[in-house]
Structures are given as structure tokens and as C-alpha cells.
Amino acid sequence: MSLEFHELSKQVYDEVHIAHTDLSLNPGVFNVLLGPTLSGKTSLMRLMAGLDQPSTGSVWFKGQNVTGIAVQRRNLAMVYQQFINFPNMSVFENIASPLRIQKLSESQLRPRVEKGAELLKLTPYMHRKPNELSGGQQQRTALARALVKGADLVLLDEPLVNLDYKLREELREELPRLFADTGATVVYATTEPHEALLMGGYTATMREGRVTQYGPTHEVFRKPHDLATAKAFSDPPLNILNLKRTAQGFEGEQGLSLKLPPFQNVPVDEYILGFRPHHLQIQGNAKDILELSGEVTVTEITGSESFIHLKWAEHDWVAHTQGVMHLPPGEKLELYVSASNCLLFDDQEQLVPAQV
């Protein structure tokens, strides 16, 4: 009872949109598809919906192979980044439209439409046309239509991108709850890692047309299997450092020499060290600390926090710190990272487990 892909791929001319993907989404839960722009989220959704046919592989839903089945005959709903409503229908008619197509009688559909409108706070606007609504209300109408339809699979393709911040926060909170009661499998695509974390549920990270990892959101965030997943699930971007394991410890560019207690026993090889911006501190106090230094390029201040952009050797780093920091560009900074917050990847970009 879930949505599954077997060896799925999609190629348009020479361009690979989706590379061999095996994935089995859990039924009736909120799934987040997380990845940067052009990572294949929309392509994958179109395959899920059946709007496109895969080049190879198959799509299974509820134990049935639905690969060749027309979109019209699958029971699914989709909400887009643009606000898609029928321009000359009232809000009520818009929400009711999929039920009308299913040929439900007026008495059957009215309570469902009213309930959906109530959940999405649209009751006062039932007689308005979409162009008389605000952006948020228009998107609520589209969401209500998807909710009311009673689809088994609901695909939400970055539905909150075009809304302003306040509305986005509001809907972000409501969305998982709204669909939780319907029993539908929900797939929500987004580019923002913190959105995935706030939505909870399960997350599949995507990069370059591949699903890199799928699992409970917090697990994927804390224990990314590989560098691609860690990169996709980090905003600001993951800070990276190239290291070489020697007999004494780890050596890096600019004569850097580090001791990494959790990784003392890894074989001699080349590694990539990653640490998240909020783990890069400008004050050190713990024991297992790594000392680095960097040169400030830009400081972004967002009221209560600062994002300090730094340059170290060839790498651009970001330190995410609390408080307002006024740092002039070019200033040298001492930086600290706790070794236990570091992620180590081998030369295949796979995570090296830390020894506890």
C-alpha cells in the first residue's frame, strides 16, 4: 500500500531528468521531496502523476502497476506553484469541480465542498471569482480542491513558493494536518531544507535526478548517507574541507593539521569533511574542538542572527551565529567546530560512521 518506483528513469533526448531510481514511499504519510532547483523534483512528480511516461522502469501504487495508466483514471490531485483555478467559476464551483466531473449530485457534493472551504478558511469568499481573491486565498482554493477530491495521492509541487512569508508560514503549519485525516499519501516538493524539517514526516532528498536518501525527516537530516544528501539538506550550504588521512592525523590545505577523535581508526585515504553553518562557531569552549581560521567576505545580518561568509583556501564557508555581528570584509577570524558535529565522507562521497 504505497507509491513505489522500480528502476525508474526518464530521459528527454540526451538529457537525463531522472536517473535509475528505486523508491518506496510510505502510505498515508506526509512525504517531502527535497532538492535544489533542477534536481528533478517536478520530473519525478510528473512521473508519479502519470503526466509523463518513464523511459525505463515502472511506477506502482497500492500494489498495482500503474505505469501505463492514463492520468484521468488515477485518483490523484496536484497543486502547483502557480495558482491554478478556473477563472470564471466562483470559489465554490472551483472546489466542487472535480466532484462535478465525478458526477456527484448537488446534495452529495455540497457538504464536502463546504467542509473543505471551512478547513481552508474560505467560507466567506464562496461566491467570489479567483481574480477577486488574494494570492493566498487563490492557493487555498486550489488546495481545497485537492483536499475535497478525496484523492489517494496528493502531489504538492512547491505550492507555497509564490506566497509571502507570513502566509507561507501559516499554510506550512496547516498543510500536514489538513491532509493527515484524509489517509492520502502526500508528496510535497520543496527546495528549502528548513521547510522539510518543519513539515516533519518523511523526506526524500534529490540531487541531479537521483533520490539520494529516503527516511524520517530528522534522521535524514542528522545522518545523511552521503555528501549529496548532506548538501541538499543544508541551507546555507554545507561547509566543506578536503582532508588526507596520514599516520599522525588528518592533513588539509594550507598546512592544516587536525585531530578527529571520532574518526581515529579510518584507513589512510582522501576524505571530505563537512560541517553545517550553525556548527561553525566564532567562539570555542568545548574540548574536542577544531581550530580553523578564515577571512570574512560578507556578513548578512537578519535581526537576531548573522550569516558570516568566509573564505578559507579555495572554499567558501558560512558561519551561522546568534546575535548581530558587524565584521568588516577582509577581517581574519578564528573559527571553531566541534569534532562531534563533523560529517566525514570518503572518496566515494559516502558517510564514514563515527566511532562512539
Next chain:
Amino acid sequence: MRSERFHDALGRQLLFTLLILLIEVPLGVGIALTMPRQGIGVTICLVLMALPLLIPWNVVGAMWNIFALPDIGLLGKMLNGVGFDYNFTQNPFWAWATVVAMDVWHWTSLVVLLCYAGLRSIPDAYYQTSKIDGATSWQVFRYIQLPKMKRVLTIALLLRLMDSFMIYTEPFVLNGGGPGNSTTFLSIDLVKVALGQFDLGPAAAMSIIYFFVVLLLCWVLYTLMMRDETN
């Protein structure tokens, strides 16, 4: 203003306008809907569609005049060949049919191009949504394409309405507003009065009325079409 001649010309003008709008608008929308949306076909179709628009009015008239000649013209000969008594210089019905056909040939492309532009501006997500909901192609047309094309369609209608009142060259070249007065539209009549008979007073009055008729029609049409957008 009681002039029967003027009333007749006005009546003919209105009938002509009504006819060409009834033919050109649905036909234009229909062609726009069937035009390809991508590939080399788009360019080919657009060029083909733009061709008639590039031809000067008097050339269109002259072309159709020759094309429709009952004895040597391709169209005239063919129609007579299949049994019609086609002669646009003698029979008012055929004269009308020829003028209307000429205008449709010349100007439907304008409607097509405007509608096509309107259709192209509809995001693909609309079509996907309707596909997912299982809407029929009629429902897609009625609830997505038509409302989304409304603005360009209004412009197309107004342009064709005003242009159709300007019709002069084609019927003039074809057979000078004949046979008799049967294709003497307002503009032709106006020129006959003003320049043929040199009755400048009545001609000036006519042209003022002419102007107000066009203005009134445009206003009524525009208000009707924009009605539910403003309230």
C-alpha cells in the same frame, strides 16, 4: 437623415459586419486551437497565417476579382462547373458571398494570431490540472481556454468590428459596390456622395453618424465583454 439610401447602406454595413464577425471569430478561435504548440509546425503555421495580412487591400480585391471571374477565374469556373450559377457581377447574392469570403480570407488570420498568442500564455499547469481531474476537451475549452482568451478575443472583436466598418477597397475593386447598390457599404456610399456628387454637407453629416455608430457599437461590445471583470 431620412435618406433611404443612407439607411440601406447602413443596413448593408451592419449585416456585413455581423456576418464577418460570426464567421471570422469562431473560425479564428477554432484554427488557433488546432495549431501546433511546439516544433517547426509553429513557424510554418505562423508564416502561413501572417501572409494574407501582409497583402494590401487593393491587391486582395484585384486578386479575388480575377480568381472569381466566372469565365476564366479558378473559383468562378469551378463553382460554375459544379452547377452553381455563379456570377458576382450580376447576382447580388454571389457578390456578397465573394466579398464576405474575401474578407474572411484576408482577416481571419488576425483573429487566429491574437487567439494563438492568448492560448500560448496559458501555463501548462492548467492543462495538467484539468487532465488530472478528468475534464473533457470541451470543459477545458469552456472553463480554461475561453476565459483566458477573453481579453485578446475582445481586442480581436473590436479590431474586426472597426475594420469591417472601414471596408472600402475590396468591394470597390471587385465591382464598384455593385451589382446595382448591393455591395455599397457605408464607406463606398460616403465617397460617392462626397466625391462623386460633391454633396459635401450631407456627406459630412453622414460621416459624423458613421463615426458615432462605430463608437456606440465598440462601447456596447466592450462594456458587455468586460462586465463581469469589473464588478
